[in-house]
Amino acid sequence: xTALHLFDLDGTLMYGTAAPVEISxxxxxxxxxxxxxxxxxxxxxxPPEFAVRLREMWSGLTEEHVRAAFDGAPWLTGIREVWQEIxxxxxxxxxxxxxxxxxxxxxxxxxxxxxxxxxxxxxxxSQPVDVSGILTPEGKAEVAARLCTRFGVxxxxxxxxxxxxxxxxxxxxxxxxxxxxxxxxxxxxxxxxYEGRDLREAFALARTSRxxx
Numbered sequence: 001x002t003a004l005h006l007f008d009l010d011g012t013l014m015y016g017t018a019a020p021v022e023i024s025x026x027x028x029x030x031x032x033x034x035x036x037x038x039x040x041x042x043x044x045x046x047p048p049e050f051a052v053r054l055r056e057m058w059s060g061l062t063e064e065h066v067r068a069a070f071d072g073a074p075w076l077t078g079i080r081e082v083w084q085e086i087x088x089x090x091x092x093x094x095x096x097x098x099x100x101x102x103x104x105x106x107x108x109x110x111x112x113x114x115x116x117x118x119x120x121x122x123x124x125x126s127q128p129v130d131v132s133g134i135l136t137p138e139g140k141a142e143v144a145a146r147l148c149t150r151f152g153v154x155x156x157x158x159x160x161x162x163x164x165x166x167x168x169x170x171x172x173x174x175x176x177x178x179x180x181x182x183x184x185x186x187x188x189x190x191x192x193x194y195e196g197r198d199l200r201e202a203f204a205l206a207r208t209s210r211x212x213x
Contacts, residue, residue, distance in 0.1 A: 009097035011163035019099035083111035
């Protein structure tokens with residue numbers, strides 16, 4: 001029996017932060033991203049407007065900024081090890097995030113079978129954001145369904161790992177979920193709750209649910 005493990009990025013694989021925050025830090029835009037994140041968290045804006053405003057704010061973004069943000073982010077320990085174990089077990093792992101695809105897709109180099117983010121124009125930007133490519137919480141579930149088809153599994157064979165209400169729709173659709181350093185309202189819906197900085201420990205909780213050991 002195989003499985004598909006679906007990982008959120010912001011606040012889940014990265015501890016206490018998000019890709020837009022780390023990228024903005026490289027540009028010296030800490031206060032600006034804090035204000036934008038607050039608007040998003042308060043539901044005053046949705047993912048499409050958030051993405052459009054990020055694009056405007058990041059007018060000077062380069063590949064060097066993106067690389068530095070990725071390399072300097074506070075990643076959880078054990079991500080590569082977990083994904084290698086998943087591969088060794090004949091299972092699949094994927095990242096689905098509302099963050100920009102040009103950041104999310106870098107995780108393919110760490111062993112993810114798939115990595116899906118909101119589609120932004122190429123860096124450095126010369127085109128506007130096409131909001132039809134910006135993921136929403138519902139869109140994350142749609143991506144998960146497409147991945148199930150790709151890998152020949154069912155949503156009943158999936159495990160979801162997340163931290164916020166953008167993961168709630170997906171948590172509702174899978175049998176095993178792990179809230180990783182999550183907000184209380186999501187943690188209350190999860191199969192397991194993990195607080196810490198080692199993905200191997202969160203993965204062990206999910207493995208216990210699926211195998212009983």
